[in-house]
Amino acid sequence: MAEKTFKYVILGGGVPAGYAAREFSKQGVKPGELAVISKEAVAPYERPALSKAYLFPESPARLPGFHTCVGSGGERLLPDWYKEKGIELILSTEIVKVDLAGKTLVSGTGETFKFQILIIATGSTVVRLSDFGVKGADAKNIFYLREIDDADKPNDAIKAKKNGKAVIVGGGYIGLELGAALRINNLDVTMVYPEPWCMPRLFTSGIAAFYEGYYANKGVKIIKGTVASGFTSDSNGEVKEVHLKDGRVLEADIVVVGVGGRPLTSLFKGQVEEEKGGIKTDTFFKTSVPDVYAVGDVATFPLKLYNELRRVEHVDHARKSAEQAVKAIKASEEGKTVEVYDYLPYFYSRSFDLSWQFYGDNVGETVLFGGNNPTSPKPKFGTYWIKDGKVIGAFLEAGTPEENQAIAKVAKLQPPVEGLDQLAKEGLSFASKI
Numbered sequence: 545m546a547e548k549t550f551k552y553v554i555l556g557g558g559v560p561a562g563y564a565a566r567e568f569s570k571q572g573v574k575p576g577e578l579a580v581i582s583k584e585a586v587a588p589y590e591r592p593a594l595s596k597a598y599l600f601p602e603s604p605a606r607l608p609g610f611h612t613c614v615g616s617g618g619e620r621l622l623p624d625w626y627k628e629k630g631i632e633l634i635l636s637t638e639i640v641k642v643d644l645a646g647k648t649l650v651s652g653t654g655e656t657f658k659f660q661i662l663i664i665a666t667g668s669t670v671v672r673l674s675d676f677g678v679k680g681a682d683a684k685n686i687f688y689l690r691e692i693d694d695a696d697k698p699n700d701a702i703k704a705k706k707n708g709k710a711v712i713v714g715g716g717y718i719g720l721e722l723g724a725a726l727r728i729n730n731l732d733v734t735m736v737y738p739e740p741w742c743m744p745r746l747f748t749s750g751i752a753a754f755y756e757g758y759y760a761n762k763g764v765k766i767i768k769g770t771v772a773s774g775f776t777s778d779s780n781g782e783v784k785e786v787h788l789k790d791g792r793v794l795e796a797d798i799v800v801v802g803v804g805g806r807p808l809t810s811l812f813k814g815q816v817e818e819e820k821g822g823i824k825t826d827t828f829f830k831t832s833v834p835d836v837y838a839v840g841d842v843a844t845f846p847l848k849l850y851n852e853l854r855r856v857e858h859v860d861h862a863r864k865s866a867e868q869a870v871k872a873i874k875a876s877e878e879g880k881t882v883e884v885y886d887y888l889p890y891f892y893s894r895s896f897d898l899s900w901q902f903y904g905d906n907v908g909e910t911v912l913f914g915g916n917n918p919t920s921p922k923p924k925f926g927t928y929w930i931k932d933g934k935v936i937g938a939f940l941e942a943g944t945p946e947e948n949q950a951i952a953k954v955a956k957l958q959p960p961v962e963g964l965d966q967l968a969k970e971g972l973s974f975a976s977k978i
């Protein structure tokens with residue numbers, strides 16, 4: 545079987561692969577030195593498009609439109625770009641065996657890849673309902689969403705089941721974004737999730753009340769406090785009903801499940817130090833194994849701002865951690881070092897006409913400001929998180945670029961607050977004057 549050797553290998557062809565390749569090219573990489581190995585069939589792309597514009601009924605986003613690095617306003621790297629730079633894109637290739645100490649990767653078809661330096665960027669996989677033993681969860685038209693192939697399936701089903709019934713299982717990022725996308729496609733949408741309000745890992749009840757009200761006004765039905773306990777299918781094996789734990793039964797032509805992600809670390813088990821469900825790294829994204837780095841969703845890294853190790857499952861960190869790792873690799877080759885990774889957590893989402901941004905940490909007391917009435921023609925509201933008398937996190941719906949910059953600055957600088965009432969009264973102007 546074939547064996548190939550590279551100086552640098554990026555394992556995983558997601559968002560960080562594109563940003564790392566661009567950084568390698570900026571720093572100087574010789575033809576044949578760098579390879580990206582991905583089980584996906586396409587060059588790195590901006591994954592967030594899959595749950596948003598990829599599903600639009602009118603002018604949907606399609607490749608090559610959203611290859612990296614357009615997501616952060618950069619150059620679009622088409623397959624020809626990699627060719628011109630002598631960077632090998634090894635696509636449709638799943639690595640099934642890894643020997644970190646022996647610096648060897650083996651693909652499902654038995655090809656061997658040797659590396660001097662490895663960047664692990666295998667990302668996450670979806671949590672499946674069958675993992676919890678939910679019966680009938682393998683019926684046709686029950687979809688998960690992670691990669692571009694996954695996004696083509698609901699797209700086909702939307703056309704086949706025109707104006708049909710869709711059930712969304714999960715009230716997190718995928719649930720909210722797909723709930724909106726399917727409603728925009730004129731499906732009759734019901735969302736089901738176990739918690740008392742949507743997106744509980746970030747939203748307060750006040751934030752969630754706005755989005756739940758807005759979705760309800762758009763015709764999305766919401767069932768809270770229960771989970772899908774089983775599915776029945778018709779004689780074609782297509783999903784027909786969703787059975788809920790509370791006894792209710794929902795008709796369904798399409799089901800989309802978004803019940804969380806799990807970092808893909810199993811290939812490296814026992815070979816590298818892990819922490820908090822991810823691969824432990826230092827501030828340069830270096831793992832416990834020499835010459836092996838980990839970035840994106842799989843990395844548990846020192847978050848300097850909060851002085852603790854964290855894993856972050858969002859695209860901004862995927863991009864920046866990739867760039868940091870490459871800068872550190874190239875600097876160390878010259879006996880130099882780079883600055884520590886001083887990351888400010890940044891999450892965002894878009895659905896219907898809505899768009900929010902969040903910066904910082906969502907712990908401590910909260911203050912809601914602005915109008916969170918979902919029927920308002922121009923809703924604009926936000927929330928601050930306050931810990932030890934300082935604002936440490938900020939959320940804003942419908943912010944302008946300047947306003948979003950202002951809340952980012954607040955979360956980074958952590959200004960002290962006089963009192964929560966005063967903060968509520970000042971609202972966005974508190975951030976704007978920092």
Ligand code: FDA
Nearest residue numbers: 556557558583591592638639666667840841857858859862
């Ligand atoms: P990612 O999952 O992007 O890439 C991993 C890559 O590795 C994939 O190409 C995979 O095929 C490959 N791979 C894995 N194992 C392999 C193996 N054994 N052999 C070969 N290849 C292998 N975030 C955000 O901030 N805002 C947003 O709007 C969104 N929207 C969004 C939508 C959807 C549908 C998803 C699934 C996720 C988001 N995210 C997001 C999250 C964000 O996209 C995510 O955090 C980054 O893509 C993480 O990048 P990684 O490379 O770590 O994983």
Ligand code: NAD
Nearest residue numbers: 713714715716717718719737771802803804805857892893
């Ligand atoms: P999530 O963690 O955001 O949400 C999971 C949700 O699943 C929970 O909030 C809960 O409501 C629900 N849930 C859990 N167990 C359940 C059960 N048994 N039955 C029904 N519901 C259940 O995960 P996700 O929405 O699946 O997203 C997956 C990954 O994709 C995450 O890493 C996320 O960060 C990423 N993503 C991010 C964005 C964004 O940042 N805008 C968009 C899409 C996806």
